[in-house]
Amino acid sequence: MPANEVWQHLVETTLSSLLINTFWLSVGVIAGTSLLGVSLAWFTAVYEFPGSRFFSWALLLPLAIPAYVTAFVVLGLFDYTGPVQTSLRIWLGSELTWFPDLYGRGGVIVVMTLAFYPYVYLMARNAFLTQGKRLLEVAQSLGLNRRQGFFKVALPMARPWIVGGIMLTLMETLADFGTVAVFNYDTFTTAIYKAWFSMFSLPAASQLASLLIVIVFVLIIIEQQFRLRMRFAETKRSARAGGILLSGWKAKAASFFAASVLFFAFVMPIMQLGIWAANSLLQSFDQRYLEFLLHSVLLSAMATVITCFIAILLVYAVRLHSDILTRIAVRIATIGYALPGAVLAVGIFIPFAWLDNQLNEWLSLLFQIETNLLIQGTLGVMLIAYMTRFLAVGHYPIDSAMQRITRNIDEAAMGFGLSGWAVLRSIHLPMLKAGIFTAATLVFVDVMKEMPITLMTRPFGWDTLAVRIFALTSEGEWEQAALPAVTLVLAGLVPIILLMRQTDK
Template sequence: MKRTYLPDGWTTLLIAICAFVTGPIAVVLYHLLLPGDDHWAHMSEHVLGRLIGNTVFLTLGVLSGTALLGVGLAWLVAAFDFPGRAWFRWAMILPFAFPTYVLGYVWIDILDVAGPVQGLLADLLGEKPAWFPNPQSGGGLMFVMTLAFYPYVFMLARGAFEQQGRRALEVARVFGYTPGRAFFKVVLPMARPWIASGLLLAGMETLSDFGTVSIFNYDTFTTAIYKAWFGFFSLETAAQLASMLVLATLGLLLLEKYFQHRKRFYQVSQSDRQMAPFRLHGWRGWALSGLFATVLALGFGFPLLHLLYWLAQTLSTELRGDYWEWLGHTLFLGFLAALLLGVTATLLAYAPRLKRHRWMGGLVALATMGYALPGSVLAVGVYIPLVWLDDRLYTWITTHTRWEPQTLINGTVIIVLAAYLVRFLAVAYQPIQSAMQRIRPNMDESARSLGYSRLAILRRIHLPLLRNGLLTACLIVIIDVMKEMPITLMTRPFGWDTLAVRIFELTSEGHYERAALPASMLVLTGLIPVAMLMWVGNREKDDGARQVAADHE
């Protein structure tokens, strides 16, 4: 007798989440099946090769830079004690507060011919240096994106290194490994799932970025999509280019799943939770402090000072009451999206533990691909089906009732939040999934043997252990949503502006100095969730220290 598989409630929930999230992606991928128009034929023959080369070159460069900077700084702050370590341990994520496009146009002005750097060199050398590189180049773009995205890798890698404890290094030394070899052979492989999560976020952020690459005049798939859509009014060509980005991201996800196959690392000893850093004395400790201070100055300090310099020149003429309303809209969307995405990502990370089917892992991978879609294309992918649903609901309501609603879905923040759900689910999922990997499967099995339901296991066992990962995910979502520009610009209700929309309006007209006010407000507001991220990390560290002390007692 042939058995039929009937999905349970959790499997049905996972399928429903994935169906909702992948619907806009399916709308985009559907255009691969359609014949291209004349503009697509011209682009594929003359432009596509250059776009692929530029996109691959930029992505590999940013991934290399974020891996080197993020992993290197994370290991140094986890393994060594030096002056200022307690502060640098969390201050290094301050670049999170800067929107990448703001960081880009600020650094262009700093390094430009008329900027302060070349002006200082001219004063010292007597003339403008001819050897100074062009800041608006591929190298300058990689520099800015590395400074903007390395906190993804740093934050996750630092937590992984600190959670490994001393025992792994001690075992490696027993087998005769030098400290350097122990790092590459033992420590780094054990931290690879968390490092890979950070690199995936940085890579997808690079693939989907539009604002920064357009400021640097560096053609990638995203700039080509915008030109096809708004310059040539060819939505078909834009969607076909976007589908290639989706396939590229799927390839990255499948490649990482392949290398992580059957490799899971669980924390097996509570008493060995924290790594004891090695104290550096003298010039070595101060040199390390100088390294961290330099990176932090480049990614946060210098750009903030330059932005505040612009702000001082324009504040008296720019500040008006509208800015407080735009700030309120920005915070409202950030917190509402964090709540929605925190719940959804937790369910998405928990459901595959209940049913270990390979196809469920594929659904999760597909559901987190929206991060690679350009915001504007994703906005259209969400907008089309939801407006269709809005029309059907309106027809049904007016036919069967006497109520004639003014708005249902279209013209509300529902479309904005739906697009955020697709766009930022990977951002919320990765920290929660990284925390979920530390929970041993036998804990679930033991709870089931005691009669706990699956919902009770999630509520009473997983959520307390996922507390820091869940809070980290929500805070990162708040930061990213406040900085997001294309989705908000295209799907917001009429007249419902945010700080990011105001920045776009001013920078698109070349008013960089006037954009300093909304940019400064956005950066300073973003410092609040960044500070909370620091607090979460410090609390996690204190909890670990208390647990170690309790275990030793």
């Protein structure tokens, strides 16, 4: 089908529904993550209740579980043929006409809310730790109770941080492919994939991607306007120590609320995945499974090394030349995280496809050699796509660590005869260890979980755990998908725990 006809078909049939679905999904996830993230952040940062210290770090654990893994666990448990509805029909002796439709918009919003709320929680809690209790005391001295102090004083003061977490959540929602694919909920990312692989129309996929890029850039501009008003101040540790002690039913309610969110977002998926993985271990564990694991680890490790290396170069470039052009160039280089993986896959594939065609024509003309594909479908294209997507994830921790190194150290190094790369190698890199470690763990986890780029750019036969999960869940094989999902979660959980320990230090 010609590209113009494909695009015309999409405009006439599905474009309006894609816009509506994407809009309401974004609104629902923003509302859900804001409610859970801000409330949990406030309780764990300002109050003391049974388990508050445990929940303060445990509520970050859902970051290790990809949203599409939570999606197929929820469907496997609560679908019509799942154990929950089956048991209820037997117990009640009737059809569950009142049971909500999981494949509707609500099911996708709930799953994404459980998967993405830690972004809002993490940033809001950082704000409340330095402001919450102190501002609450000031509000009470003005005659406001705790509830009024939260809504009128603490919440407005924390708004820039909360907006930052919401923007991260929104970007993840727009970039998500696996979750909406599991629920058969059409958004821009699924439409891009279908245009490319079902309709075999790369131009139509690029046109859809371009439209989504416009939407994302508008959101980036809005987010930057909020960030311009952000101000940071160092607060003494003594101001953070000690929380307001809750007692009675309030303490029990806070503990129950935090435990319920942690159960549905992390404990339940892990338990169900473990049960399914144990049942399918003998059937699923074979030589191919070891290849999936090896491919995932190798890709993540290579992408981590390349991304962190480029990030260090960018940070050091700004260190040496802090002019406006250099800063703009770095900002452009790190903007890829705001773009969905499917969009980046299309954007990177098009120029490499053109280059492949040109090389084929030149070699055929000069040497009568048919090369077919030299660049497309190679690991190099995948790694470039990963680096473009996650460069910001590696850049920000390293850049923050570099900001803590005063210029006096550079001047002292120059006094000992060091300059340029020698300063970076001998002075800066040892002092950047913590930032590099943080960047490496975040990039490694994100690459392990990334599905659209891997699915759309991988070489033939180079499947990973994420691709295997997608293939099995597309066929409704929930139990068979559990083993690679458990491995993927564990691989992401270890760096997350190490990162939390490093953050505490």
